[in-house]
Amino acid sequence: MVRTVVAGLDGSPESRAAAEWAAREAKLLGLPLKIVQVWEPVPAHLAQAPMLGTETHQHWSERIPRETAEGLRLRHPGVEVTTAQLHGTPAEALTKAAEDAELIVLGSRGMSGLGGFMVGSVGLSVVAHTARPVVLVRAGEQAADEHVADPAGIPSAATPYRPVLLGLDAAHPDDAVLEFAFESAARRGTGLRVLYGWNLPPYYVYGLTADAELHDEIAGQHAVELDRALRPWRQKYPAVEVTEQVPAGSPGVRLVDAAQEASLVVIGRRVRRSPFGAHIGPVAHAVLHHSTAPVAVVAHD
Structure with a gap:
């Protein structure tokens, strides 16, 4: 079974940065990239709320992963990108998804004014429970950030x-x-x-x-x-x-x-x-x- 690089996506800037990093790493590894989105069941008493209707569900579960995957294919030619929708609580679903992965990549919010991460409960839970390597990527992280400065200091x-x-x-x-x-x-x-x-x-x-x-x-x-x-x-x-x-x-x-x-x-x-x-x-x-x-x-x- 061919392992994949897995990236968790929830539409946030930090998860998009994680997906970009995961695509670059998948290219270095010569492995496919799987973008996974977790759809957490809506409590029964909120199921009929207008903001959680069919159109909203379709937007989050189909459009965002599809558009993200299309963008990654364009920016990272040669990387096979697939999407998958998982159901359950995010921490448990992502931990399960990591079992067959080479590594799993998640996003973490940058701490305004201080730099670095602000790791949420989902990220910490996945780190604590999976046996596979977990990579945390901050919001706003770019490919250039990983490279030394050129003669102009950039x-x-x-x-x-x-x-x-x-x-x-x-x-x-x-x-x-x-x-x-x-x-x-x-x-x-x-x-x-x-x-x-x-x-x-x-x-x-x-x-x-x-x-x-x-x-x-x-x-x-x-x-x-x-x-x-x-x-x-x-x-x-x-x-x-x-x-x-x-x-x-x-x-x-x-x-x-x-x-x-x-x-x-x-x-x-x-x-x-x-x-x-x-x-x-x-x-x-x-x-x-x-x-x-x-x-x-x-x-x-």
Whole structure:
């Protein structure tokens, strides 16, 4: 069975930006793109309301996906684009659609004046429950945003891609996350910037104020861990130039800062089989809400 790139569409600017990003990624992957729209059942007591009548339903369920698909075919020749209408609650339907996908792409609203995302409940639920990679794309994201600036200082799709940024816990590296990041960089013909942020152990804090050598020693230990985790992947992807960084401080904050110069941010999400339900960790939560670049969340054990 041929996998597809799936993009969720609800007619909003953020979902349209996600569909555009998904079309570009489908072309890089050489895979078809499926645009899915979820039609949530209308409660019985509202079913006869004029604004939810037959014409409105037809507009949202047929015209918008059709016109979006037609536009994508024109702007991305060679990409096979299909549409599908799903029924049910958006989070559950999109999570189900992701099962047979290479990855699923969703939109998130830009935070006015601050940049980055404002991830809604649907996006967070899909991220927390699907085993497939999920990419969140902010409203207004354009192809040029992923590329370095030209000599005039203007980003352009004709210039090379910005590096892919990987947030990695080098003490517990996962092959699925590493492979996704290296593959993404290789497809774009760009470098991979790997960031391993770390917080100081509480019992070192006071000592570090008076002993810079201790700080350097801890940083050096983390650098060795990161080099060890990346070594086999450097050998597997020799064409990908890798830059390693092990800054002290909040990993989430460090990744958000670094995302300003990235074409794509890749982070992992540990699958937690808890009786209290699935959830994402604090680093993923921070990056999803504040990154200015598209964010790929890769689930792993």
